[in-house]
Amino acid sequence: GENVEQHPSTLSVQEGDSAVIKCTYSDSASNYFPWYKQELGKGPQLIIDIRSNVGEKKDQRIAVTLNKTAKHFSLHITETQPEDSAVYFCAASKRENYGQNFVFGPGTRLSVLP
Amino acid sequence: KAGVTQTPRYLIKTRGQQVTLSCSPISGHRSVSWYQQTPGQGLQFLFEYFSETQRNKGNFPGRFSGRQFSNSRSEMNVSTLELGDSALYLCASSLTRQGGSPLHFGNGTRLTVT
Numbered sequence: 120g121e122n123v124e125q126h127p128s129t130l131s132v133q134e135g136d137s138a139v140i141k142c143t144y145s146d147s148a149s150n151y152f153p154w155y156k157q158e159l160g161k162g163p164q165l166i167i168d169i170r171s172n173v174g175e176k177k178d179q180r181i182a183v184t185l186n187k188t189a190k191h192f193s194l195h196i197t198e199t200q201p202e203d204s205a206v207y208f209c210a211a212s213k214r215e216n217y218g219q220n221f222v223f224g225p226g227t228r229l230s231v232l233p
Numbered sequence: 234k235a236g237v238t239q240t241p242r243y244l245i246k247t248r249g250q251q252v253t254l255s256c257s258p259i260s261g262h263r264s265v266s267w268y269q270q271t272p273g274q275g276l277q278f279l280f281e282y283f284s285e286t287q288r289n290k291g292n293f294p295g296r297f298s299g300r301q302f303s304n305s306r307s308e309m310n311v312s313t314l315e316l317g318d319s320a321l322y323l324c325a326s327s328l329t330r331q332g333g334s335p336l337h338f339g340n341g342t343r344l345t346v347t
Contacts, residue, residue: 150332150333151332151333153335153336155338160340161340161341162237162239162323162325162338162339162340162341163276163323163338164338165335165336165337168333168335170333208275208276212332212333213332214331214332214333215289218264218281218283218288218289218330219327219330219331219332219333219334220278220289221266221278221336223275223276224275225275226275
């Protein structure tokens, strides 16, 4: 089955710096890759996603890149702010006969230091 | 539009008891999935319901069960609780079961088994 690895497990950056989180997946049939942000006491919130027919997607300070050949995708956060501190999860999904199948990475705890 | 609503937010139960968790999906969303989140195992898929039928099931014992009602609301039941069932239980809804339909999570129910 699909396996998603995520690195680093923890990341500390200074406010204003950039943060990059990387994920790799094993199943070449996976074609949808969302990223989630989970703040303390809340459920994961979708922040950006990318489909396999696209190489890069941006939304203000957040961008995601996808390399299908290498089977990895990355989350880039620029001009980090304290409110970006949270746990971030990547996921890989593909269409199965019974519907979608999401496999999540183990998460990255991002701390933005003021 | 209201998000995914899960009740209750917190539950404390003793070993051997049973528990029922409730989830109301985003209006118009017909697919409801349940996940167990623990520090050691991350986000683990429990099951998915669509049109009142279980469509997919994760690798959990039969003590974990669920159902979906005609209004798409879903309940999850855990019988004969064990200490290891202590976790955050997350419900997620999606618009369709087609590939590339993102999951939208609720804030979860924190279950503590003593």
